[in-house]
Amino acid sequence: MIKIGLLGLGTVGSGVYSILEKHSENLKSKIGTGLQIEKILVRDVSRQRDIDFDSGLLTDKAEDILDNPEIHLVVELIGGEEPAYQYILKALNNGKSVVTANKLLIAKYGQELMKLAAEKGVSLYFEASVAGGIPIIRPLRESFAANKIERIYGILNGTTNYILTKMTGEGQDLETALKEAQRLGYAESDPGSDISGADAAYKIAILSSLAYETVIDINDVHIEGIENIEPEDIEIARELGYLIKLLAISKFTADGVDIRVHPAFIPENHPLASVSDAYNAIYLHGDSVGDVMLYGQGAGRLPTASAVVADIIQAGKEIYYGSPDINGDIYKNVHKVMDISQVENSFYLRLQVKDKPGVLAKIAEVLGKNQVSLASVIQKHRQNPVVPIVLVTHQVKEENLQKSIAGFKNIGEIVAVNNIIRVEEL
Ligand SMILES: NC(=O)c1ccc[n+]([C@@H]2O[C@H](COP(=O)([O-])OP(=O)(O)OC[C@H]3O[C@@H](n4cnc5c(N)ncnc54)[C@H](OP(=O)(O)O)[C@@H]3O)[C@@H](O)[C@H]2O)c1
CATH class of the missing domain: 3.30.70.260 (ACT domain)
Structure with missing residues (x-):
């Protein structure tokens, strides 16, 4: 039996709980042994929650999970930098494998955390940190391993894609489209990091780091958001045969890594132009595979939980069979980032x-x-x-x-x- 400590029971945490309950038999047969949630860390144990669960599992003391020798696997779904970073460090140091959906932590501390996991002989997985339900981290590390990845174009932020879709299709201005996105639950009450492009920048930094096996400093990513896009720009783009999308771009060039997030005109007949509403997509080019596009829901309770559970299955197998994910230094190259x-x-x-x-x-x-x-x-x-x-x-x-x-x-x-x-x- 693999025993899991869940850090967080919010949007994604509750989705993970539900999937583990609903598919427990199927997951058991995939891994070879069952999965059991041993404890769940939350901020407020008395808060009403909209899922059926065993409230006896709740704790507000991180040490109940991090220092619990029974727990093999810690799943971090708190978000933000602190205390999530300290909790992951402690879990790894205590010999527990970790699954996280935290883009900020992986973009900032990915190399350090991967190194620590390798030293401790445990695994660290983060499929849900980029593009929610779309599998892209494992494909980059495994399925495309025979390739030199030359370019990645991503629509990696659902909120801004929804807003631009409404501005394009219905002629709405940014403010109206944002209010609608918030009403539908696509945008946070504070959508600052979506609108500014920062959220997409963390994600393209993670993808580029894996694609080129290097550390990309988030501060080197050129970032512009959609704040200045006006209905006139969208109308003129259409007249010229383009759509405006917030693109996360990464190209491996002889002059360095060209990595940036900004609104861009893209040809209206390109596959990425058909990615509308809150959907995400990644369009990449590898020297062997050619062009590949992955498309799906980049956020939300169950799509994101789907990616987290995929990591739990992988980590669970490794724990059960005693073979952690030690596959060398995935950040072994040094490549400079081009100045914009x-x-x-x-x-x-x-x-x-x-x-x-x-x-x-x-x-x-x-x-x-x-x-x-x-x-x-x-x-x-x-x-x-x-x-x-x-x-x-x-x-x-x-x-x-x-x-x-x-x-x-x-x-x-x-x-x-x-x-x-x-x-x-x-
Ligand atoms: N939501 C999405 O669609 C989505 C998509 C992709 C990736 N992610 C990532 O998934 C992670 C979780 O996101 P979410 O949307 O599920 O967040 P959320 O709904 O805000 O849930 C956060 C959970 O963590 C708990 N928590 C927060 N601070 C804590 C602290 N200091 N100590 C103990 N517990 C604490 C909260 O406890 P209480 O319940 O008591 O408040 C809550 O259960 C983030 O890294 C996020 O970037 C989310």
């Missing part, structure tokens, strides 16, 4: 200019000086006395584009640079 100023992209620029002759020539001169060439120029309907102008550049180094934007300050006819969005041809 050196990354090349094509860009969409939406400007407002005074309706005067010669203004386009002045803009073209500034762009030309900075080696920025234009793929298209669109003048939208006049809104006297200003005219909205849309420019789409060819591929250009980001620093040259930024120099051009700085140069625009000397053109008195430019009233505003409303938005700048990268165009990813994928």
